[in-house]
Amino acid sequence: MRTKFLSFKRKLAIEFTKLVCYNTYIPRAACSENFDIILMTHSKVPVVNQARLPSAPIFLSQAEAEVVRILWKQTSISRPDIGRITGWSKAKTSQQIQNLLSKGYLVEAGEQASQGGRKPRLLHLNRLLGYLVGLDIGATSIDLVLADVSGQVLQRRSEPADVRQPPDAFLSRCSELILDMVTAQACRPDQILGIGVGVPGPVDFARGVLVAPPLMPLWEDFPIRSFFQKTFSAAYVVIDNDVNIMALGELRAGGGAGVDDFLFVKIGTGIGCGIVSNGSMHRGSMGCAGDIGHICVDKQGPICRCGNTGCLEAMAAGPAIVEKAIKAAKNGASPLLRQMMESNGGTLRPEDVSAACREGDQAALEIVRASGQMIGDVLASLVNFFNPSHIFLGGGITNIGNHLLIAIRQAVLRRSLPLATIHLSINFSRMGTDVGVIGALALAREYLFVVEGHPFLFADSHSFALNERR
Numbered sequence: 001m002r003t004k005f006l007s008f009k010r011k012l013a014i015e016f017t018k019l020v021c022y023n024t025y026i027p028r029a030a031c032s033e034n035f036d037i038i039l040m041t042h043s044k045v046p047v048v049n050q051a052r053l054p055s056a057p058i059f060l061s062q063a064e065a066e067v068v069r070i071l072w073k074q075t076s077i078s079r080p081d082i083g084r085i086t087g088w089s090k091a092k093t094s095q096q097i098q099n100l101l102s103k104g105y106l107v108e109a110g111e112q113a114s115q116g117g118r119k120p121r122l123l124h125l126n127r128l129l130g131y132l133v134g135l136d137i138g139a140t141s142i143d144l145v146l147a148d149v150s151g152q153v154l155q156r157r158s159e160p161a162d163v164r165q166p167p168d169a170f171l172s173r174c175s176e177l178i179l180d181m182v183t184a185q186a187c188r189p190d191q192i193l194g195i196g197v198g199v200p201g202p203v204d205f206a207r208g209v210l211v212a213p214p215l216m217p218l219w220e221d222f223p224i225r226s227f228f229q230k231t232f233s234a235a236y237v238v239i240d241n242d243v244n245i246m247a248l249g250e251l252r253a254g255g256g257a258g259v260d261d262f263l264f265v266k267i268g269t270g271i272g273c274g275i276v277s278n279g280s281m282h283r284g285s286m287g288c289a290g291d292i293g294h295i296c297v298d299k300q301g302p303i304c305r306c307g308n309t310g311c312l313e314a315m316a317a318g319p320a321i322v323e324k325a326i327k328a329a330k331n332g333a334s335p336l337l338r339q340m341m342e343s344n345g346g347t348l349r350p351e352d353v354s355a356a357c358r359e360g361d362q363a364a365l366e367i368v369r370a371s372g373q374m375i376g377d378v379l380a381s382l383v384n385f386f387n388p389s390h391i392f393l394g395g396g397i398t399n400i401g402n403h404l405l406i407a408i409r410q411a412v413l414r415r416s417l418p419l420a421t422i423h424l425s426i427n428f429s430r431m432g433t434d435v436g437v438i439g440a441l442a443l444a445r446e447y448l449f450v451v452e453g454h455p456f457l458f459a460d461s462h463s464f465a466l467n468e469r470r
Contacts, residue, residue: 054130056193056236057450058105063088063096065451068105071125075150076110078120097123105129125150130193130234131185132448133178134441136245137199139163139215139269142174143437146181149193151445155181163200163215167222175231192232196443197224198245198436200270205287208239214305215270238447240283242266242436243290246429247274248281249439250392254431261388264429265292267375267404268395271313273382292382293317297374312378316371318350318397324367325353334363354400368400369407376411383416383424394429394436 060068070077070085083093100106107126111119127148136143140162146155157177161170182189201213210219225237240248247264250256256264256276264274271293275282283289293313294306301310302320314320325348329337336359340352356364379391391412398404409426416424429435 054193055234056130056448058193058448059450059452060105061096061099061452063092064100064105065449067096067100068125068449071106071123076122076124078122080120082123127152130191131182131187132441132444133181133192133195133232133235134437134439134444135174135178135195135197136242136436136440137161137163137170137174137197138242138436139200142177143433144174144177144181145437145441146178146185147441147445149445149448151441153441155184157181164218167216167219167224167227171224171227175228178232189232190234192235194444194448195228195232195235195237196245196440196445196447197228197237197239198242198440198443199224199239200242202288202291203239203241203244205240205283208237211288236444236447238443240443241272241274241287241290243272243274244281244283245274245439245443246394246435247276247392247439248442249431249435249437250274250394250429251276251279251281252442253438254429254435255392255427256390259390261386262390262392263290263379263382263386263388264392264394264435265375265379266395267317267393267397269318271317271375271395275386277386292378295378297378312374316374321353321367321371321397321400322348322350324370325356325364328363328367334361336361337364350397350400357400357403365403368403371397372404372407373411376408377415379408380412380415383412383420387420389423389425391424391426392429393427394431398428 066086067082070082074081079093079097082088082097083090086093088096097106101108104126106123108121109124110122127150129149131154132147132149132151134145134147138161140160142159142161144157145153147153157180159177161173163170178192178195179189182192199210199213199219200215201210201219203209204211208225209221209223210216211221213219224239228237229235243264243266246266247256247262250262250264251259256262259276260279262276264276266272266274273290273292275290294304294308294311296308296310297312297315298310302314303309304311304314325334325337326341328334329341329348332338334356336356337348337352340356341348344352353364353367357368382388383391393405393408405426405428412424412426413421431438
């Protein structure tokens with residue numbers, strides 16, 4: 001079979017001033033790139049010259065951005081369908097699509113069923129444009145994925161970690177894992193166009209730094225963005241709170257897809273809440289909305305890591321559950337927990353409490369129910385205030401199971417207004433442990449493109465498919 005190669009050269013020059021966006025603004029800059037597009041007539045797939053790759057963010061006109069938004073929702077679509085959705089003339093539709101094809105951002109592959117006449121060709125985002133990374137940093141673990149720009153997951157890595165380490169050492173290991181995925185995928189570091197990072201602490205979203213994080217005090221004001229950009233120079237790095245990326249993952253690829261108003265509550269080493277309002281993430285004026293773990297539930301309670309007393313996190317999160325279980329084992333309230341503690345070398349884990357609940361251990365059940373009730377009481381106030389249609393629960397402690405879920409539901413229903421709970425759904429997230437890392441990937445993808453002349457990066461507020469290669 002003979003394959004013909006056609007080469008096109010297009011010069012793209014962009015100049016912009018004080019672009020207000022994530023990380024406050026980008027100073028006046030100008031860039032000029034030569035993009036060499038190679039078109040193979042037998043596959044119709046343009047490939048961006050590997051020697052001259054684009055860097056993120058990628059600038060689009062308003063009209064080009066409309067096409068990309070449509071492709072995020074549809075995955076693949078024909079020219080006539082784009083014209084119908086946008087209301088554009090056939091000439092304008094053809095022009096905007098040709099612009100994106102010539103820049104190598106779109107490709108044509110496959111055909112739509114004919115409705116009379118020639119079968120229309122289908123358009124897709126060019127998966128060879130570059131790669132995206134999602135990084136979910138937990139208190140005791142890290143999870144990473146490498147995906148193409150369409151959101152298809154290509155590589156995964158996970159390992160235990162201690163977030164109390166100095167950030168240089170911790171993030172160096174994260175970079176090593178990303179490079180390992182890059183090598184496995186046979187690509188290069190400068191092909192990474194976006195990195196989304198979730199961290200377990202309060203994040204100033206505009207600056208992309210942690211502010212007074214109780215779990216990781218050494219990380220305060222550490223420049224995570226510039227750290228990764230030393231190795232991945234073409235990447236645009238976005239940092240957010242871990243529960244916000246979970247909420248985003250649920251919104252984009254989970255049960256929250258198509259839901260306008262919901263809460264995502266993470267229960268793990270800490271407790272936090274991601275807020276989706278009117279189909280978009282709500283972060284508040286400084287990016288710390290939803291930090292419910294430090295709402296006081298008992299003024300006489302234990303001292304929290306934040307310095308206050310009786311915080312929900314100090315009373316009902318994973319460490320508090322384990323501490324109460326150890327006490328029950330030591331004082332004889334639970335022979336089963338005592339036996340487990342002796343088998344574990346004098347300690348217990350949340351998994352042990354969960355196992356004891358499944359065995360019907362009364363002390364373990366009471367501990368879990370008490371935690372669920374405290375969490376539910378706080379969520380009831382949020383339900384009365386925000387009136388969500390759904391609450392999704394995630395995080396390691398949700399593995400304890402239905403005893404925790406039932407206690408939370410009962411407390412919410414008991415303390416919320418009847419009108420606010422008529423159609424309220426409270427359930428565990430079906431995405432499981434994937435929700436955070438998929439949300440981090442979604443965060444990177446949302447900030448891949450910039451609308452030229454627009455003061456903000458465009459982040460589509462609707463759902464898109466994130467498919468993993470099986």
